[in-house]
Amino acid sequence: MSLADERLPMTERVPLQTSSSRLSAVWLGARSAHEGDQDVARAVRNVFPRQPAAARINREHHLLITDVFAQRGITQILDLGCGYPANGQHGAAGPLLSQNTHEVVQRRWHAASVTYVDNDPDVVNARRTEVAATAGQTRARTLLADITDTVDLLDQLTRDAAVTRDRPVAVLAHDVFPWISDDDAVRRCVDSLREWLPPGSALSVTHATADMTPTWIQRLTGVYAEAGLSFHPRGRGFTTDLFGDWEDLYGGPVRVIPTARHQPGHHESKAPDFHSAGYAGVAIKPSA
Numbered sequence: 602m603s604l605a606d607e608r609l610p611m612t613e614r615v616p617l618q619t620s621s622s623r624l625s626a627v628w629l630g631a632r633s634a635h636e637g638d639q640d641v642a643r644a645v646r647n648v649f650p651r652q653p654a655a656a657r658i659n660r661e662h663h664l665l666i667t668d669v670f671a672q673r674g675i676t677q678i679l680d681l682g683c684g685y686p687a688n689g690q691h692g693a694a695g696p697l698l699s700q701n702t703h704e705v706v707q708r709r710w711h712a713a714s715v716t717y718v719d720n721d722p723d724v725v726n727a728r729r730t731e732v733a734a735t736a737g738q739t740r741a742r743t744l745l746a747d748i749t750d751t752v753d754l755l756d757q758l759t760r761d762a763a764v765t766r767d768r769p770v771a772v773l774a775h776d777v778f779p780w781i782s783d784d785d786a787v788r789r790c791v792d793s794l795r796e797w798l799p800p801g802s803a804l805s806v807t808h809a810t811a812d813m814t815p816t817w818i819q820r821l822t823g824v825y826a827e828a829g830l831s832f833h834p835r836g837r838g839f840t841t842d843l844f845g846d847w848e849d850l851y852g853g854p855v856r857v858i859p860t861a862r863h864q865p866g867h868h869e870s871k872a873p874d875f876h877s878a879g880y881a882g883v884a885i886k887p888s889a
């Protein structure tokens with residue numbers, strides 16, 4: 602199937618000192634050409650040396666859980682705050698992490714549909730370029746949207762049937778909410794998606810937390826603030842509440858646990874909890 606991305610206009614580039622998306626690519630091994638990124642990355646490593654490892658734990662979980670959804674027959678994926686492509690201009694991760702969401706799904710479902718969403722125009726440009734080059738038969742597209750503007754988000758999702766409600770959708774919200782300062786905006790975003798999604802849909806969230814290492818994460822938050830980045834680690838209760846009355850992927854109440862421990866196949870599943878510096882939870886929308 603041909604890709605809608607190829608026909609979409611490139612968006613205007615906005616110069617930034619650094620950004621959560623570019624730093625995220627740096628943690629995964631990219632060599633950023635932006636001096637600002639390297640400066641901030643150095644300052645972050647000084648106060649929280651485990652940050653690159655925590656980002657890799659999060660990314661491996663992203664790939665593992667995407668494959669779990671594909672194995673369960675979910676063929677529509679919505680990747681919120683998708684960040685740069687893994688092997689594009691800003692990404693050069695090791696072999697394990699150098700896969701994109703659509704490549705993972707495509708291994709099981711050639712005609713699956715993946716919708717990437719980000720509010721960083723440079724990420725969207727990079728994704729559209731990457732998708733045009735590699736998506737093969739998978740229907741992959743990239744939307745420029747602020748996920749806290751839920752009216753616009755749902756409008757863009759329904760336009761051209763990018764995502765349809767006739768079958769379950771898996772929503773990946775991995776390490777995106779910590780970059781949104783307004784707790785209520787995060788809750789509203791998730792509430793409207795939970796309501797809009799059809800039964801059988803899945804919601805996967807990872808969220809940075811200070812619960813395991815409060816002092817380090819407080820310093821980390823300070824470094825980000827100096828770099829102009831608004832970073833909001835949150836407690837387990839906040840992330841748990843995002844799932845509302847949905848059930849855990851494996852049944853029962855939703856388990857929100859350190860990210861590396863969520864999937865037994867994770868390379869770091871036996872690592873101490875503070876290595877994750879974040880929580881993961883995955884839930885399924887019950888039938889009415």
Ligand SMILES: C[S@@+](CC[C@H](N)C(=O)[O-])C[C@H]1O[C@@H](n2cnc3c(N)ncnc32)[C@H](O)[C@@H]1O
Pocket residue numbers: 621622625659660663681682683684685718719720721724746747748749774775776777780781
């Ligand atoms: C740290 S990166 C996470 C990338 C990827 N999800 C992962 O887990 O590896 C956070 C991404 O969320 C995006 N983002 C932050 N706030 C957003 C918002 N309000 N709407 C859409 N995307 C947002 C950033 O541009 C960035 O690409």
